[in-house]
Amino acid sequence: MDLGKFFVAIGISLLLVFFVANTLSLVYKAPKPSSSGCYNYDNTCYAQTSQQLCGSSQDYNCTSQIYQSQSYKDCTANQRTNQQSCLENQRNSLKVYQTVYYIILAFVSLLLMLFGFLLIEKRSIGAGFIGGGVLILLFANIFSAISVLVSSLFGALGSMTGFAVNSGASTPAVAYLNVVFSFIGLLMLIVFAYFKLEKVETNSI
Numbered sequence: 001m002d003l004g005k006f007f008v009a010i011g012i013s014l015l016l017v018f019f020v021a022n023t024l025s026l027v028y029k030a031p032k033p034s035s036s037g038c039y040n041y042d043n044t045c046y047a048q049t050s051q052q053l054c055g056s057s058q059d060y061n062c063t064s065q066i067y068q069s070q071s072y073k074d075c076t077a078n079q080r081t082n083q084q085s086c087l088e089n090q091r092n093s094l095k096v097y098q099t100v101y102y103i104i105l106a107f108v109s110l111l112l113m114l115f116g117f118l119l120i121e122k123r124s125i126g127a128g129f130i131g132g133g134v135l136i137l138l139f140a141n142i143f144s145a146i147s148v149l150v151s152s153l154f155g156a157l158g159s160m161t162g163f164a165v166n167s168g169a170s171t172p173a174v175a176y177l178n179v180v181f182s183f184i185g186l187l188m189l190i191v192f193a194y195f196k197l198e199k200v201e202t203n204s205i
Contacts, residue, residue, distance in 0.1 A: 005124035012128025017135045020108055028101060031093045038086035045075035095173070098147040102140055102174045106181035109136035110188060117192040130189075137185045144178035 049072040054062040066072055116129030
């Protein structure tokens with residue numbers, strides 16, 4: 001491959017990566033979890049319990065018993081349950097996005113590599129598509145690593161705030177998908193390179 005074809009292949013590879021990443025980001029937008037939206041710091045429980053026990057009276061003997069009352073404890077416990085459920089829902093939404101995003105990237109990368117091998121006679125074009133597929137799969141691997149880190153941080157946030165968000169014990173699905181698709185991509189490169197490149201070059205000698 002001469003210098004011109006080499007730069008054409010590099011250009012196709014890089015532009016394919018940017019095109020796929022930007023298009024996917026526009027079409028499939030990431031959720032925007034906000035842990036602050038799950039916390040309610042108002043005095044609703046205090047106000048409700050105060051109204052039940054004391055009415056309009058501000059007698060100290062009455063208001064001092066609010067925090068010890070069962071209705072106040074039930075109210076705050078219910079708030080904590082709702083907050084924990086909110087955090088869990090946000091985390092699950094993020095996990096689904098990460099998994100689907102990775103699967104799309106992985107499938108696109110494999111299709112590009114396959115298409116590149118089908119066009120391998122056109123060296124610069126075929127090599128460009130193969131390179132683009134490889135780079136997108138590498139980008140997906142980086143995304144997978146970041147997803148695992150984000151999941152761990154989300155679990156740590158739940159632990160620090162006292163909410164038992166179920167995240168630390170299990171490994172995100174995207175980590176397993178990363179291993180599977182990386183193996184498929186590697187196997188595809190080896191098999192197609194052997195049958196489409198090595199044998200052709202051997203026969204031409």
